[in-house]
Amino acid sequence: MKKKTSIGRIILYGILSLYALITLIPFLWALSSSFKPLSEIVSGAITFIPENFTLDNYRQIFIEEELFPRWMFNSVFIATVGTGLNLIFNSMAGYALARLSFPGKKGLFIIILAVLMIPAQVTMIPNYLILREFGWLNSYQGMIVPSMINATFIFMMRQFFVNFPKELEEAAAIDGLSRIGTFFKVVLPLAKPALAAQAIFVFMGFWNDFMRPLIIMTDSSMYTLPLGLNTFKGQFVSYWNYIMAASMVFTLPVLVIYAFFNKYFIKGLSLTGGK
Amino acid sequence: MSRKYSRKKLQEAGQGYFFMSPTLFVLACFILGPIFYAVFLSFHNVRLLGETAFNFVGFANYERVFDDRRALIALWNTFKYVIIVVPCQTVLAIVLAATLNAGMKGEKFFRIVYFLPTLTSSAVLTLIFMWMYNREGLVNFGLESLGLPTYDFIGDPNVALTAIMIMNIWATAPFFMVIYLAALQDIPDSLYEAAELDGAGPIRKFWSITVPHLKPITSFVVIMGIIGTFQLFDQSYIFSGGSGGPDNSTLTVVLLIYQYAFKTMDTMGYATAIAFMLAIVILVATLLQRKFSKEENLY
Numbered sequence: 001m002k003k004k005t006s007i008g009r010i011i012l013y014g015i016l017s018l019y020a021l022i023t024l025i026p027f028l029w030a031l032s033s034s035f036k037p038l039s040e041i042v043s044g045a046i047t048f049i050p051e052n053f054t055l056d057n058y059r060q061i062f063i064e065e066e067l068f069p070r071w072m073f074n075s076v077f078i079a080t081v082g083t084g085l086n087l088i089f090n091s092m093a094g095y096a097l098a099r100l101s102f103p104g105k106k107g108l109f110i111i112i113l114a115v116l117m118i119p120a121q122v123t124m125i126p127n128y129l130i131l132r133e134f135g136w137l138n139s140y141q142g143m144i145v146p147s148m149i150n151a152t153f154i155f156m157m158r159q160f161f162v163n164f165p166k167e168l169e170e171a172a173a174i175d176g177l178s179r180i181g182t183f184f185k186v187v188l189p190l191a192k193p194a195l196a197a198q199a200i201f202v203f204m205g206f207w208n209d210f211m212r213p214l215i216i217m218t219d220s221s222m223y224t225l226p227l228g229l230n231t232f233k234g235q236f237v238s239y240w241n242y243i244m245a246a247s248m249v250f251t252l253p254v255l256v257i258y259a260f261f262n263k264y265f266i267k268g269l270s271l272t273g274g275k
Numbered sequence: 276m277s278r279k280y281s282r283k284k285l286q287e288a289g290q291g292y293f294f295m296s297p298t299l300f301v302l303a304c305f306i307l308g309p310i311f312y313a314v315f316l317s318f319h320n321v322r323l324l325g326e327t328a329f330n331f332v333g334f335a336n337y338e339r340v341f342d343d344r345r346a347l348i349a350l351w352n353t354f355k356y357v358i359i360v361v362p363c364q365t366v367l368a369i370v371l372a373a374t375l376n377a378g379m380k381g382e383k384f385f386r387i388v389y390f391l392p393t394l395t396s397s398a399v400l401t402l403i404f405m406w407m408y409n410r411e412g413l414v415n416f417g418l419e420s421l422g423l424p425t426y427d428f429i430g431d432p433n434v435a436l437t438a439i440m441i442m443n444i445w446a447t448a449p450f451f452m453v454i455y456l457a458a459l460q461d462i463p464d465s466l467y468e469a470a471e472l473d474g475a476g477p478i479r480k481f482w483s484i485t486v487p488h489l490k491p492i493t494s495f496v497v498i499m500g501i502i503g504t505f506q507l508f509d510q511s512y513i514f515s516g517g518s519g520g521p522d523n524s525t526l527t528v529v530l531l532i533y534q535y536a537f538k539t540m541d542t543m544g545y546a547t548a549i550a551f552m553l554a555i556v557i558l559v560a561t562l563l564q565r566k567f568s569k570e571e572n573l574y
Binding site: 154233 | 309413543
């Protein structure tokens, strides 16, 4: 009996390790290529440890493509501001839908649920024309304002506030705090776990978005990282050492965020996925 | 008394609208407004150069799809993609989650490793895979050393879409795995213990306890998978440099919409009509799936 379970364990570890390897190989291969000189890339030799280890690629990409720092800034700016606005506005809407009564609330809630079902492609073309009318093409607000709320997270925040203890707000009201003051000073600080989970997903959504900047940003100095990376690949078609180095630079920030907020990821997933 | 009450109510309504105001603004300007605008566009021929002009064409944009060879190819490619990728990624996700949940040491390590693709942007992943799919790249090297035939994954129309499918199954399965993992924690251990007493092996336990308990989550995962795969764009855009090639083999419906809307002249209305048809296809697929899984739940 005991022996059987240990064989079972070996099989399980076998499956887990095999899949870990399948997951890691592309990343290791990319990382290794980013440290190889071009001569080693074109030679077609398959080695995971670079024979002539070099950091040149990481230096060179910033010299060859002077817009890299700009793309980095654009991505960081759009993702940070966009996430900040989402956190405030989604929470406000979720709170109103959970706590306050006002005419049209039920209809609004249904509309928000329905919006979840509409694929982005339907609104993409009219949105382009509207942004053009506003003069917001090629601008940060063109990327941020249409996405400064998110139906999924409004819904999630509503669920969170429905279960939020009312007594705290009542105590704050007795202390003479207005409803709006209560929300920002008492309720929001206590919603931190829900906000953290939301922040990660919204940030990643902005950070990795490819299609919207592709449509909105026509001037290369306004590109975000994914778009810039794609252009860079077009210019340096067979310089895979550069392309991989650039890819690694762009992946690092998200990995760092993940390392810090690991536990909120899982929590956030069960919040969004557990409907 | 009643005046005071209604005043309080009025105040609360005011606060409600204040809290909702950013949402209302975006809903009106960038979601609901555009939907009506899209309906309008889909019945018109849109000219953007010079003076913007709209010509009413009735249902012509919708009818045009059926005579458009590229639209039919895009639909067929997307359909193949959904039919293959959704079941594969769902099965892989459930197997990985069940394996990871078996109470092994180092679970945390594996979980972090498996999650890496979810964190990486589609642009980066596609570039990494294009490098691996290279004629003399890592994948062909692996195939060759196993004695298997090699392929020109990026240039050969027969395998290009398959290459994207493999990449995406690899990239999205871990995301759904994490959703399954959360659900697995809710299955009581006593069920497994009872099954063990009855002499059930691990595979039997997986089929008779794990799979049935995960049915509601599977339904959710499949729906999310259908919605996601029907909207495939980034990967085929980067893979083919925006063309959908080689020989239209990586052309998807969304890539076609993008091309008609922003790359060719005077076809914006037509692109909007295709977008509506895609939305309806996704909606029908979702409803069918939901109905299908509900009927099964009755037993």
